[in-house]
Amino acid sequence: MNLRGIVAVSGRPGLFKLVGQNKVGYILESLDAQKVKIVANITNTKLASLEDITVYGEDEEIKLVDVFTKISAKGSTPDPKSDTKVLRSFFNEVAPGHDEEKVYASDMKKIIGWFNLIKDLPLFTEDTPDTPGTDAEVKLSEEKANADKKPKATAKASNAKATTKTSAPAKKASMTSKKGV
Numbered sequence: 001m002n003l004r005g006i007v008a009v010s011g012r013p014g015l016f017k018l019v020g021q022n023k024v025g026y027i028l029e030s031l032d033a034q035k036v037k038i039v040a041n042i043t044n045t046k047l048a049s050l051e052d053i054t055v056y057g058e059d060e061e062i063k064l065v066d067v068f069t070k071i072s073a074k075g076s077t078p079d080p081k082s083d084t085k086v087l088r089s090f091f092n093e094v095a096p097g098h099d100e101e102k103v104y105a106s107d108m109k110k111i112i113g114w115f116n117l118i119k120d121l122p123l124f125t126e127d128t129p130d131t132p133g134t135d136a137e138v139k140l141s142e143e144k145a146n147a148d149k150k151p152k153a154t155a156k157a158s159n160a161k162a163t164t165k166t167s168a169p170a171k172k173a174s175m176t177s178k179k180g181v
Helices: 064-074 084-094 105-118 135-149
Strands: 006-009 016-021 025-030 037-041 047-049
Touching (some): 016 037, 064 105, 084 105
Antiparallel strands (some): 006 016, 016 025, 025 037
């Protein structure tokens, strides 16, 4: 299963394919029938690659790829809008050992919805390539790794030049006087 280049965007429903990158952000294409292309701003938007997402486990975290593999082997999925008890029993079968206190019903609904979106795509049946991926995918994974390691940037150096706004020259004073007023 090749989930490389498929991302979830914070604040947007559905899944997106990472197409490229420009100065402003990442260029994404939705995986639904509309194929809408958007630009996700680098500074405001958080992207999560499906390849990197894990589910809370009691002993260790469970990769989303493993959960998708077990769901596809099972064959059918419950309706994402079904009762929490149905979702919980289904999830106990496909993700045994998940932490039932940390994995909420909304998380299960989201994972089942994601599976229903990508199960018919050709990427779903491909093997994961050993190559690092496109430039945008590599940069996204590097930024995530660096964000975890790097502390926030400090203030600018005090000897940096301050920018000044130049104003228009002052108007010339009028030399005539008005007498008899």
